[in-house]
Amino acid sequence: MPALANNRHEIFAQELAKGKSQVEAYETAGFKNGQKNAHRLGTDEGILRRVAEIQSERAEMDRKATEKATEALAIDKQWVMARLVENVDRAMQAEAVLDNEGKPTGEYKYQGSVANKALELLGKELGMFIERTENVHVVHDITDEPLSPDQWADQHTTPH
Incomplete structure (x- = not known):
């Protein structure tokens, strides 16, 4: 995808690709302060495709530079x-x-x-470590009824 036809939109996309916020990119592109408009432009499909393309081009350039440096060194x-x-x-x-x-x-x-x-x-x-994640979900039933002694014991003896 070539550069966007609207120069301000291209600058906006370039700034987003650099990691700036939508508002910062919007103002850098020469637009007046406007959070709603920055968000609207930042969700435009054409802008999003251009940002993805710019980031992809940069990643490829970084990959090639790293490969070249790795070979040279x-x-x-x-x-x-x-x-x-x-x-x-x-x-x-x-x-x-x-x-x-x-x-x-x-x-x-x-x-x-x-x-x-x-x-x-x-x-x-060397693959010696395994990333472990635990998803613990605790479900509480809310009721007006008091717990029986067995229910109370179950809730206080099993790990949550």
């Missing part, structure tokens, strides 16, 4: 995982702190949060 999964293991070793005091010339300073420093994050990333890459 010889970064691959093995390289990243090796660096994560290196971070764990350093953070867990398994390696000495080095000075600017690469010589050990004799200092060892524990950084638990660094080690944990590196281990988490490695574990996720």
Whole structure:
């Protein structure tokens, strides 16, 4: 889809694609302050298609740039995982702190949060963790009748 014929609409779509609110995009496009009109224009099918197209083009450009940088720097999964293991070793005091010339300073420093994050990333890459979500729905019956002793016991002994 080419740029929108109405220049203000194109600017509005570009600004929405950048993540601005409808009102901010509306005003940046040169329209007067108007929340209702910003919302109306922001729900227009042509505008929405253009925003999706712009975001898709940007995502593709980002993907290509990342691919190019990855090739140029010889970064691959093995390289990243090796660096994560290196971070764990350093953070867990398994390696000495080095000075600017690469010589050990004799200092060892524990950084638990660094080690944990590196281990988490490695574990996720290796499929060691399962994302768990719990949907707990509690249903309460509202009634004028008092609970029997058994009903009261059931409500206070079973987890909700």
